[in-house]
Amino acid sequence: RATPTPTRSLYLMPKITEGVQFPTGPEGKRSTLATGVAVFAAAAAPAGEELAGAIRKARKTWRQEYPEMLTRLVEAQSYSAQRAIAIAEAGLAEIYSTFEFVRGGEVVGVEAAMAAPSAARALHTATVAGSGALPTSLSVPYFGDSLSDQVLVDQVNAWADYGALEPAGAAALCAVANSAEWRDLRGRTFVALGATAELGPLALLLQCGATVVAVARGKPAKWAELVSMARASAGTLVVPLKRPASSDEEIAAAAGADLLTETPELAAWLAETLPALPKGATVGTYTYLDGELNVRISLACDLVCSSLVAKGLCAGVAFVQTPSQAFLLPAGCTEACDESYASSYLRLLRYEPNARPAAPVADGEPTRHAHDGYVPMQGPNYALAKAINHWRAVLARSRDGLTVSSNVAPACRTASMVAGDNKNARAVAAALAGMGNFRPMLVFNAETVAVLMGMLLIHDVRNPASVASPSTPLGHPLELLSAQAFHGGSFRVGVKPAALGRLFAITGFLFPSDPRPTSAGQLQRGSSAESVA
Numbered sequence: 001r002a003t004p005t006p007t008r009s010l011y012l013m014p015k016i017t018e019g020v021q022f023p024t025g026p027e028g029k030r031s032t033l034a035t036g037v038a039v040f041a042a043a044a045a046p047a048g049e050e051l052a053g054a055i056r057k058a059r060k061t062w063r064q065e066y067p068e069m070l071t072r073l074v075e076a077q078s079y080s081a082q083r084a085i086a087i088a089e090a091g092l093a094e095i096y097s098t099f100e101f102v103r104g105g106e107v108v109g110v111e112a113a114m115a116a117p118s119a120a121r122a123l124h125t126a127t128v129a130g131s132g133a134l135p136t137s138l139s140v141p142y143f144g145d146s147l148s149d150q151v152l153v154d155q156v157n158a159w160a161d162y163g164a165l166e167p168a169g170a171a172a173l174c175a176v177a178n179s180a181e182w183r184d185l186r187g188r189t190f191v192a193l194g195a196t197a198e199l200g201p202l203a204l205l206l207q208c209g210a211t212v213v214a215v216a217r218g219k220p221a222k223w224a225e226l227v228s229m230a231r232a233s234a235g236t237l238v239v240p241l242k243r244p245a246s247s248d249e250e251i252a253a254a255a256g257a258d259l260l261t262e263t264p265e266l267a268a269w270l271a272e273t274l275p276a277l278p279k280g281a282t283v284g285t286y287t288y289l290d291g292e293l294n295v296r297i298s299l300a301c302d303l304v305c306s307s308l309v310a311k312g313l314c315a316g317v318a319f320v321q322t323p324s325q326a327f328l329l330p331a332g333c334t335e336a337c338d339e340s341y342a343s344s345y346l347r348l349l350r351y352e353p354n355a356r357p358a359a360p361v362a363d364g365e366p367t368r369h370a371h372d373g374y375v376p377m378q379g380p381n382y383a384l385a386k387a388i389n390h391w392r393a394v395l396a397r398s399r400d401g402l403t404v405s406s407n408v409a410p411a412c413r414t415a416s417m418v419a420g421d422n423k424n425a426r427a428v429a430a431a432l433a434g435m436g437n438f439r440p441m442l443v444f445n446a447e448t449v450a451v452l453m454g455m456l457l458i459h460d461v462r463n464p465a466s467v468a469s470p471s472t473p474l475g476h477p478l479e480l481l482s483a484q485a486f487h488g489g490s491f492r493v494g495v496k497p498a499a500l501g502r503l504f505a506i507t508g509f510l511f512p513s514d515p516r517p518t519s520a521g522q523l524q525r526g527s528s529a530e531s532v533a
Helices: 032-047 049-075 081-098 112-116 149-162 166-178 202-207 220-230 248-254 261-275 291-310 333-342 376-398 425-433 447-464 497-509 528-532
Strands: 019-023 100-103 107-108 124-129 139-142 145-148 190-191 211-217 234-243 282-285 318-320 324-330 368-371 403-410 514-517 523-526
Touching: 019 291, 032 049, 032 081, 032 291, 032 376, 032 425, 049 081, 049 324, 049 368, 081 523, 100 112, 100 166, 100 368, 107 112, 112 261, 124 248, 124 425, 139 166, 139 447, 145 149, 145 211, 145 425, 149 166, 149 514, 166 447, 190 202, 190 261, 190 291, 190 324, 202 528, 211 261, 220 248, 220 333, 234 248, 261 291, 282 291, 282 447, 291 318, 291 376, 318 447, 333 403, 376 403, 376 497, 425 497
Parallel strands: 190 211, 190 282, 211 234, 282 318, 318 403
Antiparallel strands: 019 100, 100 107, 124 234, 139 145, 324 368, 514 523
């Protein structure tokens, strides 16, 4: 799971009963399973009753069946551009019409809540201007080294040659590494929802001179770090406050707002704040929480984003995506999967191949293949949270004409995955340590991925010919989500990733492997223990 991760323990106790909530069912209970099935069945309706009915029928075994059902939903989207858009619209419409917002015991629909922010909860604003200079080059930390200039370009191409990064993604990264002009983000505004996420772009954007509106919960120590970072950068940090503040210490103490429970007020604050900032804001979603909270926080971000789009206050939206979802595969991936599977000893043991048969398409449409990257341990709530992102990305670009940066990040060792209060931390750490035994799978450290994803964001907003730009023709709307994927090998490995799960963990315990492809075509082996440290 390669997703931006803020600290989760704040949301574990006590249980949050306010703010964005799953809908109340007939018996007065909020069922995440029933809601998820209903949402995906509604999304499937434009493709016909067969798939929608199959999803509803799978309710009792949804945890086991959702990966196949949702991969079939992506295959249904791949039928045509029109169907892809219709499915995204239907899924979001079901969510918006059923999810609720709770405040002080009063329950209303989420759209009604967004239309009535509380004046008593209105947020204030602080601006933290940096005094640093723009960097002359861009540096990417990589297992103790620092990659920049031609060394960085060579390493990016090595990852692509190995099969962990799609060629379009490699070209995008190299273009940013080579262009000081593109890296100069002065006069550009970005909104970071979940600004403290491990894989978020905040640090890089400030470093490059951008104005960044940062939204995260109130944690004075963390905000003090962000304020200090901003002061030393070439950029400007704009912060929501609970009360007016002037000094850096006062700002850190008063900064922050809760996306889950203050969603209407945050949207109202942004609507007031953005017009005074450099035009053309890009609104990025970088949040992650456990279980059902992940769906709720994803919807909260979407509510904020869609409200700004409706008001014409943003020029684009951005996401960092995980490879553990279903995608439309870029050209060459299916052939790479087939070649890898044919040479794998696991084929003889009847492990499930990664490549799927071609999806049905409309007359005259080219052959398309979907990829099932779902990891059952993550669960159906995780899939629903990411579907909200995918559907919004498709609609924002293909229907609303916005620039959309939506790039897949590789598996990486975030704190939420391998440490802290994650009950599966030991197993996940072992699986990550074993992935490298199955070429072309690679695992990275979070500090590396954060910079690389930030570079792809810069490319997408700076290059008018990028796949993110609505003026760039796409063969299909879903190509937006996977064309530049830095999937870490999951799009091109021979065996289906979910089928490799146990082998990842077993080999990770017994034979940890951390391959590092080089520009010379060689393969260095690092220590997974070193990587975690």
